Amino acid sequence: MSTSFSSIPLVDFGRLKNPQTKEAELAVLRDAIFHVGFLYLVNNGAEALIEEAHERLPEIFAISSKDKNHIDMLKSPSFLGYTSLGRETTAKVIDMREQFDFGSECSEYKDGDPFWQMLEGPSQFPNASVRDLVQRYMGAMESVSKEFVGFAAESISLPRNTFESFIGKMSRLKFVKYPQAPPGSQGVGPHKDSIGLFTYLAQDNVGGLQVLNKSGDWIDAPPIKGSLVINIAQGFEAITGGVCSGTTHRVIAPTSCTRYSIPYFQAVRLDLRLQDLEQSAASIVARIPVSEDKKKRAVDVPSELISPQYACFREAQLRNRIFSHPDVGKKWYPGLFEQYSQQPVA
Ligand SMILES: O=C(O)CCC(=O)C(=O)O
Numbered sequence: 001m002s003t004s005f006s007s008i009p010l011v012d013f014g015r016l017k018n019p020q021t022k023e024a025e026l027a028v029l030r031d032a033i034f035h036v037g038f039l040y041l042v043n044n045g046a047e048a049l050i051e052e053a054h055e056r057l058p059e060i061f062a063i064s065s066k067d068k069n070h071i072d073m074l075k076s077p078s079f080l081g082y083t084s085l086g087r088e089t090t091a092k093v094i095d096m097r098e099q100f101d102f103g104s105e106c107s108e109y110k111d112g113d114p115f116w117q118m119l120e121g122p123s124q125f126p127n128a129s130v131r132d133l134v135q136r137y138m139g140a141m142e143s144v145s146k147e148f149v150g151f152a153a154e155s156i157s158l159p160r161n162t163f164e165s166f167i168g169k170m171s172r173l174k175f176v177k178y179p180q181a182p183p184g185s186q187g188v189g190p191h192k193d194s195i196g197l198f199t200y201l202a203q204d205n206v207g208g209l210q211v212l213n214k215s216g217d218w219i220d221a222p223p224i225k226g227s228l229v230i231n232i233a234q235g236f237e238a239i240t241g242g243v244c245s246g247t248t249h250r251v252i253a254p255t256s257c258t259r260y261s262i263p264y265f266q267a268v269r270l271d272l273r274l275q276d277l278e279q280s281a282a283s284i285v286a287r288i289p290v291s292e293d294k295k296k297r298a299v300d301v302p303s304e305l306i307s308p309q310y311a312c313f314r315e316a317q318l319r320n321r322i323f324s325h326p327d328v329g330k331k332w333y334p335g336l337f338e339q340y341s342q343q344p345v346a
């Protein structure tokens with residue numbers, strides 16, 4: 001087994017569901033989880049909806065600035081809504097992308113709730129037809145992702161329901177537009193997804209997504225029509241005690257056309273505290289067969305969720321949102337913004 005991958009493995013959902021092929025496909029999934037942290041899920045059953053959503057994106061991004069501003073993310077302490085080009089930052093560099101962030105339906109923040117509960121709240125939609133599309137799309141992703149974590153558990157020799165109790169309330173969905181930009185521009189900078197268990201990404205046919213391997217080389221994740229690119233996010237990394245680590249990735253901005261993408265971030269429970277997690281992680285980790293490949297990546301970004309600096313997931317996640325969207329962070333969480341600005345992630 002090579003320790004540094006040079007391509008992204010492909011997992012067939014149909015084969016996972018078929019008892020005749022399940023074992024063989026679980027071995028492919030296990031390899032992807034232990035060695036790569038990224039995979040393509042083909043035959044996922046959401047192909048028609050993925051195509052429909054991608055067909056709608058150009059028209060959705062073409063709505064007027066007035067309508068976009070009406071649902072600006074600045075209005076949302078839950079970091080949901082519209083973000084115009086140049087207002088998002090990753091690894092301290094501005095990302096060349098414009099986006100709408102949505103969340104699955106959940107109850108509103110009430111007076112007396114802990115302040116971090118504001119991370120989960122109502123979405124802002126530009127119109128009813130986008131709301132309908134988002135709700136259908138999130139429903140489909142919720143089913144795929146729930147089934148997928150079951151297979152992920154089985155692939156690493158854990159009971160199928162191991163991760164179910166870690167799934168959070170509000171998953172997030174983004175519609176993203178990367179405009180044509182000068183060569184070498186940052187679409188989104190190197191990062192590990194902080195806000196969930198796994199991310200399920202539907203790319204268009206342009207390309208530009210790259211994944212960091214253990215030798216420090218950037219490996220292309222070229223588009224495969226109808227597939228979902230799934231990657232381990234920091235929640236799953238933390239729950240497995242860092243054994244199944246998240247993989248750093250980035251997007252190089254397109255130089256000759258616009259690129260669109262739709263990432264779905266499967267929620268992890270925000271109320272988990274590091275100490276609860278340490279206990280659950282210990283029992284999970286004890287049952288995971290030892291990976292043959294523990295090699296750390298040569299170059300990497302730190303994982304906020306497993307940093308001892310943050311007491312719990314919600315704090316780590318809040319910090320991540322505040323840094324990604326500093327204008328929203330400053331407005332709603334000015335004290336934390338100041339405090340986190342002084343502290344690099346350990
Ligand atoms: O747009 C993409 O292909 C990836 C986006 C991404 O990595 C993210 O939003 O976390």
Ligand SMILES: [Fe+2]
Binds near residue numbers: 191193199249
């Ligand atoms: Fe990402």
